[in-house]
Amino acid sequence: MTTKRPNFFYHLHPPTLPARESRFGYTFGLGGISLLLFLVLGVTGVLEMFLYVPTPAGAAESVRQITYLAPFGWLLRNMHYWGGQMMVGAVALHMARVVLSGGYKGRRFNWLIGMALLVLTLLLDFTGYVLRWDQDTAIALVTGTNLINAVPGIGPMLYRLVIGGAAVGQATLLRFYAWHVLGLVSVAAVLIVWHSFRVRRDGGISHREPAPGPASRVGREQLVKTELVAALLTLVVLVGLSVAVDAPLGPAADLTVLAAELRAPWFFLWIQELLRSAPPFLAGVLAPLAVLLLLSVLPYALDREQAGVGEWFNRPGRAAQGVFLAVLITVIALTARGLLR
Amino acid sequence: MTVFHGSARPAVGRRQFLTWLTRGSLMVVSALAVGQIARYFAFEPTADVPTAIPIGPPDRYAPATLTYLGPARAYIGRDSAGLYALDAVCTHLGCLVEQRTDGGFACPCHDSHFGADGQVESGPASKALHHLALELDQDGQAIVDRGRSVAPETRLAI
Ligand code: HEM
Numbered sequence: 491m492t493t494k495r496p497n498f499f500y501h502l503h504p505p506t507l508p509a510r511e512s513r514f515g516y517t518f519g520l521g522g523i524s525l526l527l528f529l530v531l532g533v534t535g536v537l538e539m540f541l542y543v544p545t546p547a548g549a550a551e552s553v554r555q556i557t558y559l560a561p562f563g564w565l566l567r568n569m570h571y572w573g574g575q576m577m578v579g580a581v582a583l584h585m586a587r588v589v590l591s592g593g594y595k596g597r598r599f600n601w602l603i604g605m606a607l608l609v610l611t612l613l614l615d616f617t618g619y620v621l622r623w624d625q626d627t628a629i630a631l632v633t634g635t636n637l638i639n640a641v642p643g644i645g646p647m648l649y650r651l652v653i654g655g656a657a658v659g660q661a662t663l664l665r666f667y668a669w670h671v672l673g674l675v676s677v678a679a680v681l682i683v684w685h686s687f688r689v690r691r692d693g694g695i696s697h698r699e700p701a702p703g704p705a706s707r708v709g710r711e712q713l714v715k716t717e718l719v720a721a722l723l724t725l726v727v728l729v730g731l732s733v734a735v736d737a738p739l740g741p742a743a744d745l746t747v748l749a750a751e752l753r754a755p756w757f758f759l760w761i762q763e764l765l766r767s768a769p770p771f772l773a774g775v776l777a778p779l780a781v782l783l784l785l786s787v788l789p790y791a792l793d794r795e796q797a798g799v800g801e802w803f804n805r806p807g808r809a810a811q812g813v814f815l816a817v818l819i820t821v822i823a824l825t826a827r828g829l830l831r
Numbered sequence: 832m833t834v835f836h837g838s839a840r841p842a843v844g845r846r847q848f849l850t851w852l853t854r855g856s857l858m859v860v861s862a863l864a865v866g867q868i869a870r871y872f873a874f875e876p877t878a879d880v881p882t883a884i885p886i887g888p889p890d891r892y893a894p895a896t897l898t899y900l901g902p903a904r905a906y907i908g909r910d911s912a913g914l915y916a917l918d919a920v921c922t923h924l925g926c927l928v929e930q931r932t933d934g935g936f937a938c939p940c941h942d943s944h945f946g947a948d949g950q951v952e953s954g955p956a957s958k959a960l961h962h963l964a965l966e967l968d969q970d971g972q973a974i975v976d977r978g979r980s981v982a983p984e985t986r987l988a989i
């Protein structure tokens with residue numbers, strides 16, 4: 491036992507934890523990595539706000555200034571960009587871990603908070619992408635928001651609410667900016683705190699019970715050390731990517747210019763592929779909602795068993811795991827098809 | 832006012848009633864607030880962009896040509912009957928269609944194809960490209976009205 495007073499990070503955990511489930515090889519630290527990326531995005535994002543100009547005429551130019559003129563602005567912007575992409579990946583992998591190791595068992599409500607966080611992460615990534623306001627992102631904005639128009643009945647009204655007018659323009663950029671830097675971020679922050687609180691409330695990280703053999707436990711110092719290593723590795727990858735590969739930036743958006751090849755951002759490529767072959771409302775609205783609904787009800791409809799918690803590919807959870815993997819593989823296959831076009 | 836005597840107790844106690852009152856008013860106030868926030872969001876600070884766009888004198892467009900005009904986001908064509916304006920905005924999700932070498936149009940977003948007259952050749956788009964209204968102003972300038980579509984055979988005689 492250490493005699494030092496436990497610092498803040500220790501207080502996030504119970505004094506002792508089950509040994510097996512505290513190992514990096516069980517959670518891969520994915521929830522914590524998502525949280526870390528969110529914090530990094532907050533810091534780099536706020537710094538970007540000091541130079542970013544949310545107007546159609548000024549946006550792309552100000553991003554150019556951040557990238558090429560402001561000292562270390564390129565690093566800041568690249569870290570924000572890659573942080574966003576990595577966060578989408580980390581959140582998705584975190585979900586996969588939870589499904590495949592039965593982590594949702596007995597914690598169905600926290601699974602729903604997790605679903606909301608997945609949606610918020612995607613919305614944050616999309617609204618951020620739009621802020622760049624170059625040719626690619628403007629087209630993604632036009633087609634993405636036109637999907638709202640395809641909703642029968644309330645579509646056109648919702649569309650104007652999102653867009654802030656009859657057509658994409660100044661009001662749209664300002665709205666997306668406000669959602670990105672504050673609206674969505676605050677909701678996400680509240681849910682992240684709630685999500686973490688629920689984990690502790692539900693008895694810490696999910697674990698096997700009864701654990702085979704004498705239940706071995708470790709002190710929380712051990713977990714904090716593992717987390718520190720995971721955090722450092724994540725930062726190394728993030729900074730490495732940011733130094734090696736620049737975030738894209740095309741010519742300022744001009745909604746009157748014909749463009750040759752247009753692609754949705756990578757995390758929505760699967761929807762773009764669906765849109766090629768099915769009506770907009772079905773492919774662009776119902777299909778994504780159906781995927782979200784299906785994932786949300788996994789612990790309610792497909793696996794209500796407590797048995798198998800903490801066990802990779804546990805038997806009672808096979809149906810839930812199967813559905814999850816089927817959805818994941820379909821999304822990955824459609825994304826790959828979009829990338830290879 | 833009802834007065835209860837002795838051991839006669841109301842079906843709903845005072846505490847219960849106050850709890851309901853509190854919850855009820857909180858709900859009503861929240862519903863009102865959400866409604867007002869929705870109205871706030873519906874406010875549109877910038878005026879709608881004008882739908883009528885001047886495109887110069889009609890004889891500027893040579894016979895048997897098709898020209899893309901950025902400000903109008905439309906293809907201006909001229910045939911033997913006169914001038915027409917074909918909306919370049921794809922009826923699927925709003926990308927701008929490009930002219931193919933054979934005179935038809937292709938959309939770069941989800942690969943819809945349209946004939947030279949704007950009719951759908953292959954999806955996912957299900958509606959033909961719009962033909963936009965064309966008129967002359969007092970100075971003889973042609974004006975495209977993006978807010979009004981017309982029948983495909985409509986022409987502005989030159
Ligand atoms: C937490 C507070 C955040 C703030 C204050 C913030 C602020 C900003 C600002 C000002 C920009 C415009 C500059 C630019 O385009 O580089 C931006 C862009 C962007 N943001 Fe954020 N952001 C935050 C969180 C996030 C999160 C959580 C994500 C993703 C999950 C994200 C993803 C993006 C992306 C992808 C871009 C476009 C980057 C680019 O193309 O350069 N942001 N953000």
Ligand code: FES
Pocket residue numbers: 633921922923924925926938939940941942943955956
């Ligand atoms: S926007 Fe033209 S095909 Fe989808």
